[in-house]
Amino acid sequence: MTLTDKSPDQKPMTDVAGPAHPLAVLWRAVTTIWSVPKARIGVVMLGIFILGAVFAPLIAPYDPTANDFGRSEDMTAAHLLGTTAAGQDVLSQIIHGARVSVFVGFVAGLFSTIIAVLIGLSWGYLRNVTADVINFIVNLFLVIPALPLMIVIAAYLQNGGIGMIILVVVITGWAWGARVLRSQTQSLRSRDFVTAAIFSGESSFRIVFREILPNMTSLIVGSFFGAATAAILAEAGLSFLGLGDSTTISWGTMLFWAQNSNALLTGQWILLFAPGLCISLLATSLSLINFGVDGLSNPRLREGAKR
Amino acid sequence: MSATETQAATLLSVQNLSVVYEPTGGEPVHAVSGATFDLGRGDFVGLVGESGSGKSTLGFALTGLSKPPARIGGGSILFNGVDIAGMSHEDLRVQRQGGFAMVLQSGMNALNPVRSIRNHFFDIFAAHGHVGRGDREARAIELVGKVELPAGVLDRFSGELSGGMRQRVSIALALSLEPQLMIFDEPTTALDVLVQHAVMNTIRELQKSEGFTAVLISHDLGMVLEVTERVMVMHNGLIVEDRPAADVLVSPQHPYTRMLLSHYGDPRAEIVEVPGLAARGAKRAPAVSHLKTDFVPVSDEARARAAGTEGVQRREGRAAREAIVVSGVSKVYPPPRRGEKPVRAVNDVSFTLEPGASMALVGASGSGKSTIAKMITGVEHPTSGTITFGDLQVDRIKRRSLKRLHTEVQMVFQDPYSALNPLHTVEYTLTRPIVNFGGLRGRDARRRMLELLETVGLTPVEQFAARLPHQLSGGQRQRVVIARALASDPQVIIADEPVSMLDVSLRAGVLALLDSLRETWGVSMLYITHDLLSARLVTDQIMVLNQGAVVEEGATASVLQNPRDEYTIRLLDAIPHPTVGH
Known part of the structure; x- marks a missing residue:
């Protein structure tokens, strides 16, 4: 069913496209994601969180660290979400907390994706002993339960702040993505155009990163959003357990302090509810965007698979 | 099959049927228009x-299997007198x-x-x-x-x-x-x-x-x-x-x-000819041009222009000098499952591909012909036996020397749809081997790339250079694949079923291109195929493989006219031949 090959050798010359400009490629990716309704909701939600994080000092009614308000106040007009046991404004904390979550999510997601790409692709392409060694290491990381490992590392590094949390999340988060990318690399490796690249005298490095990698864009983008979601949840989890720097303001530390002050027993359920809702909404927005990334999978790649 | 006598003689009656493809966000395409015919019992x-x-589209419509974006645009399909065009699932x-x-x-x-x-x-x-x-x-x-x-x-x-x-x-x-x-x-x-x-x-x-x-x-x-x-012949939906x-x-x-x-012919005939491909007589001295003037792809102008450049002068200095010598080569693959026998893909094959010669390697699938191609190009190593190309010991070649081998031995792939990276332009695909093997950079590389496109007949070259593979037809893609194989100025081209994925009308063009390149550039060619007609058209020598072993070899024309081995005869008989019909 090759409708595109209607009149071979006489194709109209009008549809000639020059080499795609990188910005044009990015724009096309954005419009593709936007065209999926679920992903559109995700993009809007994520946009709100990012704007909130960037402009937090302008939006937040008070300084989030100021503790000169009444303690454990209920929701009032002055403090829309009440105040904490230490006398801080909860709404301001929520808005500022978005900064940490968004930052950790993107940076840790980015780093673990980069590691996953580097390891996954070379692991999938190589067929020698190195591949076996990588296989052993990746399996090791996959087998060890992530949360206990995170807790152990975080406890060992002692209150290192955001940098420490990013490091911990990256160390424990790359293996799954590497595994997925490896299997896709293995299937692309046997395609003729890869063999043809060997015949063109290309180095292995170039084959992996110029021939194979661009064909996996949607998988890598998907893997990034997955990793970012995991990172946001992990940050919240570690901070809640008190393993982060408890003086930074993030949704996780808010939960930690709320738990410490028995907020639920004093009827201040909003102290637990608000940061919890924010964490789940941010994670949801990324997952929704991932629906659009599924649809992003390159039509030209599908054309190569047909026949 | 009962009660057929009581029913009408016409089983299926198609009236003015049209099928439209309506892709989301694209122009609707009329795949089938105005089809009208009757089928009797x-x-x-x-x-x-x-x-x-549109032939498959029509077939799907007849059985009610049309799926979106395909839609029956009009007309009726009467099956036993009942219109099934509008029937529910x-x-x-x-x-x-x-x-x-x-x-x-x-x-x-x-x-x-x-x-x-x-x-x-x-x-x-x-x-x-x-x-x-x-x-x-x-x-x-x-x-x-x-x-x-x-x-x-x-x-x-x-x-x-x-x-x-x-x-x-x-x-x-x-x-x-x-x-x-x-x-x-x-x-x-x-x-x-x-x-x-x-x-x-x-x-x-x-x-x-x-x-x-x-x-x-x-x-x-x-x-x-x-x-x-x-017979009903369809062309552009009609x-x-x-x-x-x-x-x-x-x-x-x-x-x-x-x-x-x-485009059909009998490979056993005295003279075999298809449009665009000149006849090859029974006797034919290599290196004598048999190409008639009606062959378009390599225009005289293009040849003259190409001759003026440094690249082609260098080419003339080194027109295939070295032979590929394959002697006693076997390849055994480990058993597919435990307890089974190992697979002997190639069994004690010896031959020499002389410089400038064109040799066909024919056999059904599983006869080991592609395995031989892989071993000659250093992609796989033989289990035993030796392969040499000049001073290169191909059978034990290391990854490092592979690049040296590929400067001289290049490959044209079977499937033009998967042999080109869908994300790279023609320019990128062709420039890479020029940079890697020729050492040319920037403007020189680009000029060479455009020359290659002209050589394979993809003009206007500037427009084709900017295209992505999905903007090319199958025949055009295969020309790009051939151009890439030529980029390193090779002495030997291995063509692995280069036309089996192409439409009949495009095959002759691609074969003529390969043949003329061999003549004008003086490269040797190993043509791997199951299609004896095309083997007859473009090669002088032939080797017939059956289950990894050579069963017959010799001059193409004489082997096909007087086949001795039973397997060759079976292959010849399997060729569909229009004159045999009812």
Whole structure:
């Protein structure tokens, strides 16, 4: 069913496209994601969180660290979400907390994706002993339960702040993505155009990163959003357990302090509810965007698979 | 098949049928327009056309299998007097028993790998309830018997059957509904040449004995003319010819049909000629140009321009000097499953590809011809024996020297759809080997790239350079693949079935290009194929492989005219030949 090959050798010359400009490629990716309704909701939600994080000092009614308000106040007009046991404004904390979550999510997601790409692709392409060694290491990381490992590392590094949390999340988060990318690399490796690249005298490095990698864009983008979601949840989890720097303001530390002050027993359920809702909404927005990334999978790649 | 006498002689009547593709966000495409024809009971009709002609779309529409974005745009399909064009899915499903069935090209891959063949039959019997519980086993055995398979097949799983057997099973499954109309969509295209022939014979005999009406959709006019009584030729969504097979053969009306017919020939004939490819006599001294002036792709102008550049002068200095010497080469693969014997893909093969010679390596699939190509190009290492190219010991070549080998030995791939990276422009694809092997940079590399495009006849070169593979047709893609193989100025080109994926009308052009490049550039060519006609057209020597061993070799013309080995004769007999028909 090759409708595109209607009149071979006489194709109209009008549809000639020059080499795609990188910005044009990015724009096309954005419009593709936007065209999926679920992903559109995700993009809007994520946009709100990012704007909130960037402009937090302008939006937040008070300084989030100021503790000169009444303690454990209920929701009032002055403090829309009440105040904490230490006398801080909860709404301001929520808005500022978005900064940490968004930052950790993107940076840790980015780093673990980069590691996953580097390891996954070379692991999938190589067929020698190195591949076996990588296989052993990746399996090791996959087998060890992530949360206990995170807790152990975080406890060992002692209150290192955001940098420490990013490091911990990256160390424990790359293996799954590497595994997925490896299997896709293995299937692309046997395609003729890869063999043809060997015949063109290309180095292995170039084959992996110029021939194979661009064909996996949607998988890598998907893997990034997955990793970012995991990172946001992990940050919240570690901070809640008190393993982060408890003086930074993030949704996780808010939960930690709320738990410490028995907020639920004093009827201040909003102290637990608000940061919890924010964490789940941010994670949801990324997952929704991932629906659009599924649809992003390159039509030209599908054309190569047909026949 | 009961009560056929009481019903009208016309089984299917198609009136002014059109099928439209409406892709989301794209222009609607009329794949089929204004199709009008009748099928009588027991007719065997061929539907021929090249890719994109709308033949499969029409076939799907006839059986009510059109799926979005395809939509029946107008007209009617009267099956036994009932219009099925507007029928609902459930009505259609019920219709399939005693109605119509379809066998697909990939039908052999449609079997569920975890259910036995028996279960496939029983599922259909259960779904339609037309075979009583007690009779099912007997009926299944009877059905597989009809497609010439033993009853033991019922206990097997699809993974244990060969491609030909699986396609037979899918035909038997289609038969189990006792259809009045069977549509075969390229039923043998994915099969090996020899198997193709056998399956086609089965279909022909079944049609005669069962008396169902059959439509055979195929790109291969030769095969269709051989097995069917009436032929419809489709071109750009229109039925351009609809006449008895014998008439089509003797006096084709439409120029398109004439063009298709002109591409068939008998490799056994004294002189074989197809349009665009000059005749090759029985005796032919290498390096003498036989190309006639009607061959377009390499224009004289382009040649003159190319001759003025440094690259081609260098080429003339080194027109294939070294031979590939293969001696006593065997390749054994480890057993596919534990407890089985190792697979001997190539068995003690020796030959020499002289500089500037063109040699064909023919055989059915599994004869080891592609394995030999892989070993010559250093992609795989032989288990025993030696391969040398000049001073290079190819059989034990290391990754480091591979680049040196590929400067001189290049490959043209079978499938132009997967041999080009879908994300790279033609310019990038061609520039890479120029940079890697020729050491040219920037403007020099670009000029060389444009020269290559001109050499393979892709003009205007600037426009083609900027294109992505999906903007090219199959024939154009294969030209890019050939241009890439030429980029390193090789001495030897290995062409692995370079035209088997292309439409008939495009094959001659690509073959002529390969042949002329060999003549003008003085490269040696190893042409790997199962198609003896094309081997006859472009090679001087031939080697016939059967199960990894050479069974016959010699000058192409004399081997094909006087084949001695039984296997060669079988290969020759399997070629569909329009003159044999009814």
